[in-house]
Amino acid sequence: MQDFGYIAAKTVSEAVALLDEKGQTARILAGGTDLIVQVREARRDVDWMIDIKSIPEVNVLDYNADTGLTLGAAVECFKIYAVDEICDAYPGLIDATKIIGGTAIQGRAGVGGNLCNASPAADCIPPLIVLNASCVIAGPNGERELPAEQFCTGPGQTALENGEMLVSLKIPAPASNSSSFYLRFIPRNEMDIAVVGAGASVTLDDAKQTIVSARIALGAVAPTPLFAEEASALLTGREVSDATIDEAAQAAQAIARPISDMRGTAEQRTHLVGVLTRRALNGAIQRIRDAA
Amino acid sequence: MARKSHVQTTINGETVEFLCESRQSLLEVLRDELHLTGAKEGCNNGNCGACSVILDGRLVNSCLVLGVETEGKSVETIEGVAEPDKLHPIQDAFLENAALQCGICTPGFIMSTKALLDQNPNPTEHEIRYWLAGNLCRCTGYDKIVRAVQDAAESM
Numbered sequence: 001m002q003d004f005g006y007i008a009a010k011t012v013s014e015a016v017a018l019l020d021e022k023g024q025t026a027r028i029l030a031g032g033t034d035l036i037v038q039v040r041e042a043r044r045d046v047d048w049m050i051d052i053k054s055i056p057e058v059n060v061l062d063y064n065a066d067t068g069l070t071l072g073a074a075v076e077c078f079k080i081y082a083v084d085e086i087c088d089a090y091p092g093l094i095d096a097t098k099i100i101g102g103t104a105i106q107g108r109a110g111v112g113g114n115l116c117n118a119s120p121a122a123d124c125i126p127p128l129i130v131l132n133a134s135c136v137i138a139g140p141n142g143e144r145e146l147p148a149e150q151f152c153t154g155p156g157q158t159a160l161e162n163g164e165m166l167v168s169l170k171i172p173a174p175a176s177n178s179s180s181f182y183l184r185f186i187p188r189n190e191m192d193i194a195v196v197g198a199g200a201s202v203t204l205d206d207a208k209q210t211i212v213s214a215r216i217a218l219g220a221v222a223p224t225p226l227f228a229e230e231a232s233a234l235l236t237g238r239e240v241s242d243a244t245i246d247e248a249a250q251a252a253q254a255i256a257r258p259i260s261d262m263r264g265t266a267e268q269r270t271h272l273v274g275v276l277t278r279r280a281l282n283g284a285i286q287r288i289r290d291a292a
Numbered sequence: 293m294a295r296k297s298h299v300q301t302t303i304n305g306e307t308v309e310f311l312c313e314s315r316q317s318l319l320e321v322l323r324d325e326l327h328l329t330g331a332k333e334g335c336n337n338g339n340c341g342a343c344s345v346i347l348d349g350r351l352v353n354s355c356l357v358l359g360v361e362t363e364g365k366s367v368e369t370i371e372g373v374a375e376p377d378k379l380h381p382i383q384d385a386f387l388e389n390a391a392l393q394c395g396i397c398t399p400g401f402i403m404s405t406k407a408l409l410d411q412n413p414n415p416t417e418h419e420i421r422y423w424l425a426g427n428l429c430r431c432t433g434y435d436k437i438v439r440a441v442q443d444a445a446e447s448m
Contacts, residue, residue, distance in 0.1 A: 003294040006314035006360045033356050036317070037337045049314065051361060078350065102426020103404065105338060107350040108357070190425040191339075 001040045008051040012058075012138045012167055015050050020140045020163030022048045028165050030058070030074040031108035033101065034117040057167050058112070063089065068173040073112030073166040078103075080111065090131055090171060091287055092180025092199050092280075096123040099184070102191055112166050118152040118224070119193075125152065125225040126199030126217035127182045133171045139164035149217070149227035177212070178203040179291070181283030184219070185272050194220045195264040198252075198276035202284040204240070211235045214284075216248065216277055221256035221269050228252040231277070240285055249277040301362040303328070304372025312359040319343045321359035322369060330370035330399045334428070341427030344400035344407075345369050351407035353426075370399035373406065382406055382444040391440035393431035401427050405441050414445055 006029075009015035019026050025047040027035055038044040052058050053074050060072040061079055063086050071080070077097040080086060087094045093111070100109055100123050114124040115135070128148040135146045140163040148169070151159055160166070174180075180201040184194035197219030203212040214235040216228040231251035238244045258269035296311040303326070310325050319336075322328045322345070334342035336355045343354040346368035373380045382405050385391070392398045401424065408415060408423045415423065420441050421434075429437060 001315040001317075003313065003315055005295075006297070006358065008361075008363075029358075029361075031356075032358065032361075033338055033353075036356050036358065039315075040336065049358070053361075076350075101338065102341065103407070103423050104341060104344055104351045104353045104426045105356075107347075107352050190422065 002042065002046070004039070004046050005048045006051065007048065008054050010054055012055055012165070015052055015055060015165055016138050016140060016163055018048070018050050019165060022050075023162065026050055028052055028116065030113040030116075031076060031110050033105050033109040034113065034119075052165070060168060061086075065089075065173055069169075069171040071111060071169045071171065073116070073168055074110055075112070076108055076110045077106040089174050090127070090180060092182045092201060092284065093124065093127040093131060093171075095182040096127045096199075099123060099190070112169065115148070115151060115169070116158060116160070116166055118154070118156050118158050120152075120155055120223055120225065121194040121197065121220035122225065123182065123184060123194060123197055123219065126197050126219045127180060128169065128171075129217035129225060129227050130180055130199045130201040130215040131171045132201075132215070133169045135166055136168045136170060137164050138167045143167070145170070149225075152224035154223050175203045175212075177206065177208060177288055179284045179287035181280045181287065183276055183279055183283065185276060193263065196220050196258075196269050196272040196276055197225075198273065198280040200277070200280035200284045202235075202281060202288065204285065204288050208289050209239055211238050211240060211244075214248070214281065216252055216280070218252060218256060218273055218277070220263075221258040221273055226255060228255055228277075230255070235281075245278050245281050248281060249274040252277040297360050299360055299363050301364065302366040304368060310359070314358060314360050316359045317355050318345070318347075318357040318359050318362055318367070319354040321362075322354060322367075325359075328369055328371050331403075332396050332399060334396065334400075339426075339428070340397070340400075341404060341424075342397050342400045344403040344427065346403060346407050349410075351404055368403070368406075370403055373402060380406075381447045382409070382441075385440040385444035385447065386437075389436050389440035389443060391432060391436040392429075397427060397429045397431075401429065401437060405444065408441070409445055409448060413448065415441070417442070 184197035186192035332342040334340035
């Protein structure tokens with residue numbers, strides 16, 4: 001592995017100052033499950049790794065039924081799905097945290113790192129988008145927030161400017177009669193990268209028959225995870241039916257622009273967007289109806 | 293040569309100090325600096341689980357942890373599992389069930405099993421298979437390993 005310096009930052013301002021000073025070849029180290037592999041395989045040139053795991057703000061895991069979830073950028077997957085209230089409030093996010101790698105990966109990898117690694121196939125990003133997550137970013141000029149769907153700008157590329165780091169993710173409290181769902185297609189049962197991923201969040205009326213609002217997001221069918229804005233919007237005010245769900249699935253297919261690679265062809269991926277969008281919507285709706 | 297850092301950590305209950313470069317993984321530190329060669333290097337990218345160790349109570353791939361990250365932490369490796377004159381019940385169960393052939397994956401499977409049984413003493417077969425999905429074995433076909441884990445859970 002190439003030689004690099006290691007600094008364990010103690011505060012956000014120290015990490016930001018280091019990032020600002022060291023420039024583009026400095027990288028934030030959280031769980032390391034992507035970064036260490038990329039450096040070892042010489043896919044990323046890194047002179048400095050700035051370990052943020054000693055910084056209090058990136059370790060916050062705080063859920064409040066009124067204000068929602070604050071999820072520190074370095075919180076590992078296993079800590080998230082250990083909290084029952086979070087599992088109940090954001091099941092779509094939990095779906096993703098439970099299928100990223102195996103047990104040992106989930107012991108180190110977190111949602112924040114999954115977002116910052118900015119893989120088009122990242123499992124956590126579609127759930128963050130459908131749950132209206134906001135990215136809290138610290139930089140030399142202070143703090144700013146960015147909606148999750150605007151965070152990734154290309155494969156491995158993010159909206160983070162020089163000197164900026166992700167501190168936490170803020171997810172609003174779920175509305176009543178709402179739920180979320182994420183699933184992916186992989187050719188085996190476990191331990192694989194999404195051929196296509198789809199997330200959905202749905203809010204129903206009190207009778208649980210009419211869609212008040214919905215959000216759909218797709219993974220692995222474009223250079224970044226996609227918010228399927230039109231497919232989401234057309235569901236507003238519609239009664240739940242197979243025809244309505246099909247319409248949304250077709251609108252989602254219309255924005256997919258997948259590539260063909262070793263995991264699947266563009267044609268297969270486009271087909272899968274329809275199948276998975278239907279299943280994600282129906283899955284979220286079923287969860288709402290199953291809740292007492 | 294790259295600058296080395298001084299690291300103090302606890303390994304299998306004993307305080308250990310070592311010097312390492314930032315780029316050395318915990319696996320390389322264990323094997324090359326501390327001569328604890330139980331954890332194995334398989335894929336070196338987090339897929340195979342042969343290097344599994346327990347870090348502050350949590351199962352990790354030691355190839356995906358930097359040695360310098362373990363400052364002040366606690367590491368459990370396969371070398372700390374048995375007592376001086378007695379195997380751990382998990383090790384006995386692996387032997388009794390012939391849950392190994394070539395043995396390269398075995399230290400990782402045993403650490404992974406230990407982490408599982410430490411937090412869930414009575415796992416279902418489904419839970420065992422999902423928990424161990426990050427550990428690859430090319431010899432046994434996994435069935436004997438699953439039975440060994442079930443036996444170990446029963447005997448502990």
